[in-house]
Amino acid sequence: MAKKPKDPNKPSRISQIRQSYQITKKSDPRIGLILLGVFLVAGAIGFGLLYLVFPDTLVFPIIFGVLLGTLAVLIVFGRRAQSAALASIDGQPGAAAAALGMLRRGWKTDPGIGFTKQQDVIHRLVGPPGIVLVAEGNPNRLKPLMSAERRKHERVADGVPIHEVYVGNAEGEIPLKKIVRYVTKLGRNLKPAQMTDVLMRIKALDANRSNIPLPKGPVPTSMKGARSNMRGR
Incomplete structure (x- = not known):
């Protein structure tokens, strides 16, 4: 089955995330530090929880900590990006x-x-x-x-x-x-x-x-x- 040709005018997912981040940063200059903090805190919690289950290895706790930290970053960034996007169009028709x-x-x-x-x-x-x-x-x-x-x-x-x-x-x-x-x-x-x-x-x-x-x-x-x-x- 032939792949559907990619629309050259449609921005990639990475491009959309980059644009979302740029708009969010304009209204929330500390977004980078906030996301880093969220990642570290959530990652540490995830690491600690799984280390209690697997105290003899660091592999699983580290992997789980990274995954949990990434998930927390995506959730927080999604909410802040939505708020920033709405703030950028507030007052405009439509x-x-x-x-x-x-x-x-x-x-x-x-x-x-x-x-x-x-x-x-x-x-x-x-x-x-x-x-x-x-x-x-x-x-x-x-x-x-x-x-x-x-x-x-x-x-x-x-x-x-x-x-x-x-x-x-x-x-x-x-x-x-x-x-x-x-x-x-x-x-x-x-x-x-x-x-x-x-x-x-x-x-x-x-x-x-x-x-x-x-x-x-x-x-x-x-x-x-x-x-x-x-x-x-």
Whole structure:
């Protein structure tokens, strides 16, 4: 079986990690020292634990310590890289859509289902909590748009919980870096079969919408790398 030709425009995994590290270092200059410390502490713990089991040899404790230290570094770096990537796009149009793309399986994300000429945007999530309408932009312009979207969804998905979320740093808004965690804690009101039914019901609603080309600038390659690190791929 012939190998699929490598896309020359697609960055390698090493290149993605390097870009993630560079962006993270801009907002977190001590990231190198932090990762080194994490590696040493986790490695020492791993070495000590296995040395208690195999006191007559150093090979297994050393190998286990290196593996545990590396795993700890990957976990810490993935989290800090995600935070740095979100900080680098915070406030830009489409930033919330990029952040919501980090959600794991079980969520259906539809960016830009509602918008204004000033690039205020409403995104939609369908997941365990029900329907989540996520707004980013000017709150005064977004409120009537949010009310209109809520009414549209209530007509086609009667009885399904609808949550309204505004992304921002003002009172009553959710900061971009916390948006993923926030929506995942909204509860579990829909089972997978119910989600399928909801998606079918709102399909007709979306068929009558005009498409919005979301800005392509806010999502750097490092964001994709950070998302992959968080998902363990």
